[in-house]
Amino acid sequence: MAEASAKKKIFDFALLRRVFQIAAPYKKKIYLSIFLAILLAIFSPIRPYLIQLTVNKYIKNGLLQMIVDITIIQMVLLLIETGIRFYFSFITAWLGQSVVKDLRVKVYDKILGLNLSQFDKTPIGTLTTRTINDIESINDIFSDGLIPIIGDLLSILSILIVMFWVDWKLALISLSPFPFIIVATYFFKESVNKSFIMVRNAVAALNAFVQEHLTGMAIVQAFAAEEREFTKFKKINREHRNANIKAIFAYSVFFPVVEIILAVSTGLLVWWAATQAMNLSADQALALTGKMISFILYLNLLFRPLRVIADKFNVLQMGMVASERVFKVLDNQDYIKTQGNYAPAQTKGKVDFDKVWFSYVDDKYVLKNIDFNIQPGETVALVGHTGSGKTSIISLLNRLYSIQKGEIKIDDVNINDYSVEALRSKIGIVLQDVFLFSGSVMDNITLRNKDIPYQKVEEAARLIGVHDFIMQLPGGYDYNVMERGSTLSMGQRQLISFIRALLYEPSILVLDEATSSIDTESEQLIQHAIDTLITGRTAIVIAHRLSTIRKADKIIVLDKGEIKEMGTHDELLNLGGFYAKLHSLQFEKQKAAPVQIR
Numbered sequence: 319m320a321e322a323s324a325k326k327k328i329f330d331f332a333l334l335r336r337v338f339q340i341a342a343p344y345k346k347k348i349y350l351s352i353f354l355a356i357l358l359a360i361f362s363p364i365r366p367y368l369i370q371l372t373v374n375k376y377i378k379n380g381l382l383q384m385i386v387d388i389t390i391i392q393m394v395l396l397l398i399e400t401g402i403r404f405y406f407s408f409i410t411a412w413l414g415q416s417v418v419k420d421l422r423v424k425v426y427d428k429i430l431g432l433n434l435s436q437f438d439k440t441p442i443g444t445l446t447t448r449t450i451n452d453i454e455s456i457n458d459i460f461s462d463g464l465i466p467i468i469g470d471l472l473s474i475l476s477i478l479i480v481m482f483w484v485d486w487k488l489a490l491i492s493l494s495p496f497p498f499i500i501v502a503t504y505f506f507k508e509s510v511n512k513s514f515i516m517v518r519n520a521v522a523a524l525n526a527f528v529q530e531h532l533t534g535m536a537i538v539q540a541f542a543a544e545e546r547e548f549t550k551f552k553k554i555n556r557e558h559r560n561a562n563i564k565a566i567f568a569y570s571v572f573f574p575v576v577e578i579i580l581a582v583s584t585g586l587l588v589w590w591a592a593t594q595a596m597n598l599s600a601d602q603a604l605a606l607t608g609k610m611i612s613f614i615l616y617l618n619l620l621f622r623p624l625r626v627i628a629d630k631f632n633v634l635q636m637g638m639v640a641s642e643r644v645f646k647v648l649d650n651q652d653y654i655k656t657q658g659n660y661a662p663a664q665t666k667g668k669v670d671f672d673k674v675w676f677s678y679v680d681d682k683y684v685l686k687n688i689d690f691n692i693q694p695g696e697t698v699a700l701v702g703h704t705g706s707g708k709t710s711i712i713s714l715l716n717r718l719y720s721i722q723k724g725e726i727k728i729d730d731v732n733i734n735d736y737s738v739e740a741l742r743s744k745i746g747i748v749l750q751d752v753f754l755f756s757g758s759v760m761d762n763i764t765l766r767n768k769d770i771p772y773q774k775v776e777e778a779a780r781l782i783g784v785h786d787f788i789m790q791l792p793g794g795y796d797y798n799v800m801e802r803g804s805t806l807s808m809g810q811r812q813l814i815s816f817i818r819a820l821l822y823e824p825s826i827l828v829l830d831e832a833t834s835s836i837d838t839e840s841e842q843l844i845q846h847a848i849d850t851l852i853t854g855r856t857a858i859v860i861a862h863r864l865s866t867i868r869k870a871d872k873i874i875v876l877d878k879g880e881i882k883e884m885g886t887h888d889e890l891l892n893l894g895g896f897y898a899k900l901h902s903l904q905f906e907k908q909k910a911a912p913v914q915i916r
């Protein structure tokens with residue numbers, strides 16, 4: 319199946335045209351490379367022809383000076399041809415790299431703007447492959463694929479024309495083994511192509527396996543699963559080797575076969591010339607010798623591109639398959655649409671959820687008829703069992719996902735009418751599982767926004783009482799956070815993300831409280847930071863701490879995507895309903911110890 323579609327791809331001219339459209343800014347370079355290919359094709363048969371002339375005319379007549387002159391011309395021609403060949407290779411590689419650079423920016427830009435739901439559907443590894451490996455294959459279309467193929471075909475054509483023009487009989491005889499090479503090339507191409515697809519799949523499997531297992535190493539080791547996982551790895555690795563060996567096998571058979579065919583061609587040529595020479599005069603025999611020598615050179619020139627053309631077709635084919643995949647990402651219409659351009663300098667922070675219905679997939683609603691309002695400066699706690707829809711509510715507010723029914727308003731304006739950037743800059747988010755990028759603490763706080771001065775970061779950190787904690791880290795704000803912040807504890811990571819949220823002075827703060835138990839000192843630090851953060855702002859907190867819930871102006875109790883109850887802690891306890899039960903189940907224990915239970 320994959321093979322059939324790959325075969326089709328090579329002749330998919332619409333796709334090819336689109337690939338070349340990416341190179342439109344470098345049109346001049348493309349024309350230049352094609353021009354150079356034509357020049358090379360013209361140059362190829364000249365030197366053998368000159369040798370023939372030398373033998374026929376000058377050696378026969380003993381014109382030594384002319385022989386020296388021709389040799390010099392040959393050397394000059396060789397130098398020019400080498401120069402052109404160098405420039406041709408350089409320019410096609412340059413083209414490929416320039417296209418890669420442009421395309422990668424385009425694809426990454428597109429990925430940045432995709433709706434979050436796309437990332438739920440597409441494995442991250444796939445998107446990584448699109449931005450890295452597939453685009454690299456498109457590079458090959460230029461550097462090793464189409465343009466070099468055109469160059470090779472033109473060379474082959476021009477050599478064939480000259481051969482037939484010089485002596486069509488000799489050409490026919492020496493080219494009689496030609497069909498064999500076409501058959502051999504076909505089989506070689508098919509076999510290598512199959513192996514390449516296998517190699518690619520094996521590489522993808524290896525990448526995915528290693529990436530996933532390095533990330534989850536703690537689980538692998540904790541559950542003593544090293545042995546099993548290692549066996550699995552060895553299996554994938556073996557498949558990778560086998561696929562490569564198959565490809566190498568095809569090469570090892572093909573190249574000697576081409577050599578044999580070339581030898582047979584040369585043999586036939588010499589045999590024919592020898593049998594003819596017997597009946598010729600000395601002059602005619604010398605002329606025939608000249609032709610024979612030039613034909614031996616023509617044959618060598620002809621076989622040189624033939625050896626690699628099958629490979630180049632494979633490269634082109636792979637490039638086309640890859641480009642189709644990349645275009646699929648570029649054509650994805652599920653990007654964040656900014657209908658609105660409302661961008662107020664300040665917002666008060668009033669939030670309204672008006673009969674909101676939301677589903678991640680089709681019509682499996684995870685939020686049903688959610689209806690509540692928050693006045694500016696109020697703190698609202700969202701509570702409910704796991705999976706009840708708390709995270710979904712906060713994801714909707716800054717349009718990470720789009721709702722199906724109802725309306726969400728901030729300051730009485732529908733969130734869709736805001737420009738996405740303005741909307742998101744008004745909402746500060748602190749998630750429970752804080753994602754840190756590899757880089758310094760400073761970079762992680764500012765997200766590399768150079769407009770935020772050091773002073774301001776320190777001020778914010780002091781305000782929420784985190785400055786001293788950061789200064790304790792080796793290097794302070796320059797402390798290098800390893801990948802995903804693995805060298806910091808959950809609590810420490812959350813403290814960093816508090817500063818991140820505060821810097822943008824949001825009018826609304828969304829907070830997913832950490833559930834893991836942390837030591838009392840950090841607990842106090844975090845509690846103080848949260849209190850400072852929410853003062854004077856609207857806050858929506860997915861609350862796991864009884865203390866936070868108690869302080870909330872309003873508690874929204876969720877169950878299976880619906881609001882069960884709403885009110886203050888005391889009101890809800892007095893009600894003796896869902897919250898009261900939840901409270902006795904989950905939060906009562908916290909009275910004794912600050913342990914958070916989900």
Ligand SMILES: Nc1ncnc2c1ncn2[C@@H]1O[C@H](COP(=O)(O)OP(=O)(O)OP(=O)(O)O)[C@@H](O)[C@H]1O
Pocket residue numbers: 438678679684702703704705706707708709710711916
């Ligand atoms: N990206 C997603 N794609 C599809 N379904 C999802 C996605 N995220 C969450 N869900 C589903 O939506 C429902 C609500 O999930 P949500 O994460 O909002 O619950 P929650 O109350 O925050 O849970 P928890 O307390 O465990 O974080 C769950 O049934 C969950 O399986």
